[in-house]
Amino acid sequence: MTGWLLARGASETAPPATNPFHADASVVPVGRSLFNQHCSHCHAPNAINPDPSRDLRRLKLRYRENMAHVFYETVTEGRPTKGMVPWKGVLSEDAIWKIFTFLESVQREP
């Protein structure tokens, strides 16, 4: 595991996060709606954000196989000094992974 993950607060010892809804297309619309309610005012409706630092269609390009892990750590803990709010205690695990399932469906291919 590399420096950027540590720098972003992911712990090396935590088990890698996995998406319980992986590849379940039926979850995508629910995840999209949750995303549009909770995340879109910073990350843009349907994740179409022109600002690269907030464009969540680039997660796979950026983090490859660590994408789920970075996503989960960032969403639960936030990056408060960078403007990303922590969602632990606000959204359920279930809702967070549904959002992830939607985001997986809009990733740009490397």
Add this chain to the structure above:
Amino acid sequence: MRRPGFVVAFAVLTGMLCTDTALAQSTTGWPVYGGDSGNTRYGKLDQITTKNVQRLKVAWVLQLGTLEAQESTPLVIGDTLYVTSSSGPKHVFAVEAKTGTVRWRYSPEIPADVQQTTCCGLDNRGVAYAKGKIFVTRLDGYLVALDARTGKELWKSQVVDYTQGAAITSPPTAVKNLVVTGFAGGEYGVRGYISAFDQDTGKEVWRLYTVPATGEPGSETWKGDSWKFGGGAAWYVGSYDPQLNLLYYGTSNPAPWAAVVRGPDSSAYGDFTNLFTASTLAIDPDSGKIVWHYQSTPYDAWDYDGVNELVLADVVVGGQTTPVLFKADRNGFFYVLNRKTGKLISAEPYVFVNWATGVDKASGRPIEIPEKRPRLDTWARDICPNLFGGKNWEPMAYSPQTRLVYIPTFNLCMDLAGRTAEYKRGMFYLGSEWDLAKVGPGGHMSEAIAWDPIKNVKVWGNKEELPFMGGMLPTAGGLVFHGNIQGWFKALDASTGKLLWQFNTGSGISAGPVTYELDGKQYVAVVSGRLVTPPSFLGHIGEKIFASSPPGGALFVFELPAP
């Protein structure tokens, strides 16, 4: 020049407001955000005209040192120009107005986590001036007084705790011995207030809540205890009429956007109007009490903030010179009110409006089309205008010379649905799902319009491809200056809208330009630096905006070179 029946009210009023300072009295500077305390933004200088504007050249440039949205209107007091950068502000500069040479810089440390608690970008729209002091408002909820000569901090007072989701983005209003400010936070469920501070000591003198508590007048317009997180934030600038001694502010949307929390889920909302949100307030600055109010969007469900600036003018209505205020509301209607009484004179659509068929003259309420009101888990589709409004903060202006109001308008529509919302401190409190990226009729996304506020007709309009075009500056030289999001700064013929000159500043312009005279020479100044956050709400349209110009941050000052 005085046209029959029209009084150039605020050339006179500005002088009266600033009787204690010869500097601010000058008609050659730019002493306050809106040019005068009535926010007319009319430039009284006429050296630069329709005949010679083609020769306009850059005199100097000041780099502002930040790349977030630049929304500042510079002030010019005597021979000094004061301008702020975005991000806090990160910097307040005092520079020689002739050369741009920096005299002092104030660079406060702003906590990094303000990003979370500002809805729409790390912007700052400029400072206020009175009696040798510069008043700065900050994203971390502080109001600061600086010595205008040295930049030394004289006092610092907390207006609001930003961590609840509040921020101050607009300059305060200097009124008599007071400096008055509201704050932003309608998206975070703040309970809005406007507060006044003593200019000399920084002590809070009064505080006016824009949302009444249980038992107070107006509290019956709220369901249950929804008022506690009811919004009504006065986040934009105030206006002041020294003759009537009335201070005017607009208030934001109620919170959350999902109206069902605050009343019935229907257009038949009865008394659940949610006072005093989405309203214009006339305030007695001595007591901090509301003298009259006019609610433009009762029981708002569209994020139609009522904050847009109140432009004060004296015009002939029914044969009588009448003190009025103009407001191009977010909700798409252009309001003319008697500013002494609050009585509605007219309210007509100045952009394409399809959520209401008009405004009922007796009640003052919009006549809603029920399908266009979003309800809980029910989409309302293709609502025009969208939540940026027919106009947003980008300032309009009134020219007593042409008797027209120049408005930077939007032409966008939206889909909106209510969702269940739960208040959590410091988090967005919307209860809403939306798609704002719907282009209005005609395919253009904004338009500079010249509006006759008495006949309620558009005299001319220049369509712009992309939204977020810049504020307006009409001048006595028969010109109107404004920028656009691609970075072009333009001069138009004020009576026809014909493009006479343009200059590429390299980054989008949304702020309003100013003009001033120094040693017999007229200058025009505007801040350039493209918006970052609001375009991001627009998906693929946002991508076009990002592609149209890079972010930036610079003040450009123009002059006519010696022939």
